[in-house]
Structures are given as structure tokens and as C-alpha cells.
Amino acid sequence: AAGVIQSPRHLIKEKRETATLKCYPIPRHDTVYWYQQGPGQDPQFLISFYEKMQSDKGSIPDRFSAQQFSDYHSELNMSSLELGDSALYFCASSRRGGGGPGEQYFGPGTRLTVT
Amino acid sequence: AQSVSQHNHHVILSEAASLELGCNYSYGGTVNLFWYVQYPGQHLQLLLKYFSGDPLVKGIKGFEAEFIKSKFSFNLRKPSVQWSDTAEYFCAGRGDSWGKLQFGAGTQVVVTP
Numbered sequence: 001a002a003g004v005i006q007s008p009r010h011l012i013k014e015k016r017e018t019a020t021l022k023c024y025p026i027p028r029h030d031t032v033y034w035y036q037q038g039p040g041q042d043p044q045f046l047i048s049f050y051e052k053m054q055s056d057k058g059s060i061p062d063r064f065s066a067q068q069f070s071d072y073h074s075e076l077n078m079s080s081l082e083l084g085d086s087a088l089y090f091c092a093s094s095r096r097g098g099g100g101p102g103e104q105y106f107g108p109g110t111r112l113t114v115t
Numbered sequence: 116a117q118s119v120s121q122h123n124h125h126v127i128l129s130e131a132a133s134l135e136l137g138c139n140y141s142y143g144g145t146v147n148l149f150w151y152v153q154y155p156g157q158h159l160q161l162l163l164k165y166f167s168g169d170p171l172v173k174g175i176k177g178f179e180a181e182f183i184k185s186k187f188s189f190n191l192r193k194p195s196v197q198w199s200d201t202a203e204y205f206c207a208g209r210g211d212s213w214g215k216l217q218f219g220a221g222t223q224v225v226v227t228p
Contacts, residue, residue: 033216041220042221043218045215045217048214090159094213103164106151106158107158
């Protein structure tokens with residue numbers, strides 16, 4: 001079965017640079033969630049989209065922005081990168097339009113290292 | 116505030132031992148609860164979930180969890196662990212059907228041969 005695809009899998013950037021992370025949800029999934037997992041920490045919710053509209057916002061820095069496109073893929077744009085942004089960034093998708101509660105399927109993550 | 120907490124941060128046990136990981140939640144009303152496993156360097160994999168109904172939930176890899184509303188708990192159990200169960204385990208919850216997940220701090224489980 002198709003899974004959530006994230007690209008790139010690994011990314012190394014320098015301080016103050018920008019980065020773009022991409023997430024391709026499972027086909028027919030209409031909801032995307034972004035989470036950040038720092039070293040040795042639990043995943044923290046950043047932002048979510050449903051049908052291309054932002055549905056919730058968590059502890060996402062103002063330097064970060066995200067959107068969901070017409071094909072339901074999502075991109076997380078990160079500017080003025082800081083050392084503390086080094087983390088594993090997970091994307092998860094679910095199909096809200098199907099009705100009832102649904103589970104979130106996680107992608108493999110993008111490991112961002114800021115040097 | 117809505118939250119999920121895990122009691123143990125590190126657990127070391129021998130193969131064939133029984134495992135129980137504690138998880139408490141603080142949601143009122145609707146609650147969806149999950150247990151995820153994360154093997155080293157890999158993504159989160161769903162072990163089991165509870166939405167409603169039978170409070171004893173069976174998941175993959177021989178894991179099960181029991182939702183006890185009176186104790187606000189959702190503990191994960193496995194009767195006999197294997198070396199391959201070495202991983203980090205996260206309890207997660209949400210207060211509605213589609214919202215963000217809140218994760219516990221995770222429990223690192225090490226199974227020794």
C-alpha cells in the first residue's frame with residue numbers, strides 16, 4: 001500500500017539559510033499534519049491542513065510557513081534557520097472526508113541538520 | 116490543559132518477560148488514544164488505537180492496551196517481549212476525531228537477549 005512520502009530524507013543547511021520540506025500524503029487523504037521531533041524528544045505538532053486550508057496551528061515559529069496544494073501535497077518552508085531547528089520533521093496524513101475518526105499515517109521524516 | 120503523560124522513560128527487560136507501559140491522559144469528553152512505536156532511525160508506526168467501544172484493544176505484534184476511563188489510563192501490554200521489541204514507545208492522544216496528536220515523552224524499551 002502507498003505510504004506518506006517525504007522529501008528530502010536528509011537535509012544539511014547552514015545557519016540563516018532556508019529549507020523546504022515536502023510531504024506527499026497517501027492517495028485520497030485530504031489532511032496533512034506536520035510534527036517536529038528534536039533529539040531525544042517527543043514529536044511536537046506544528047501545523048495542519050484540511051482541504052488546502054490551515055486547520056490548526058501549534059508551536060510553529062514565525063520563520064516557518066506551510067501550505068497545502070491542490071494535489072494535497074504540502075510544503076514546510078523554513079527561513080533564517082537556527083541551530084535549534086535541527087530535528088526530525090514528520091508529516092502525517094489522514095482522510096477526514098471519509099467520516100468518523102481516523103488515524104494519522106506518518107511518513108519517514110526529513111532529518112534536518114543546521115550547522 | 117489536555118495532555119498525555121508516560122510514567123517510565125527507560126525500561127530494560129529480558130526476552131520473554133512481560134511488558135507494561137503506563138500512559139495517562141487528561142482529556143474530558145471525547146478522547147482518541149494511540150500507541151506508536153519508533154524503531155531506531157525509523158518513522159512512527161501505529162501499534163493500536165482506541166476510539167470507542169471495547170476498552171481492551173488489540174494491536175499488531177502481540178501488543179494490547181486497556182482503556183480505563185475511571186483512571187484516565189491507556190496502558191500498553193505485551194505478555195512476552197522479544198529482542199526485536201527494542202524501540203521507543205509513544206502514547207498519544209487527542210480530544211477530537213481529527214485534531215493534532217499530543218504525545219507523551221516516550222519510553223525507551225531495551226530488551227536483552
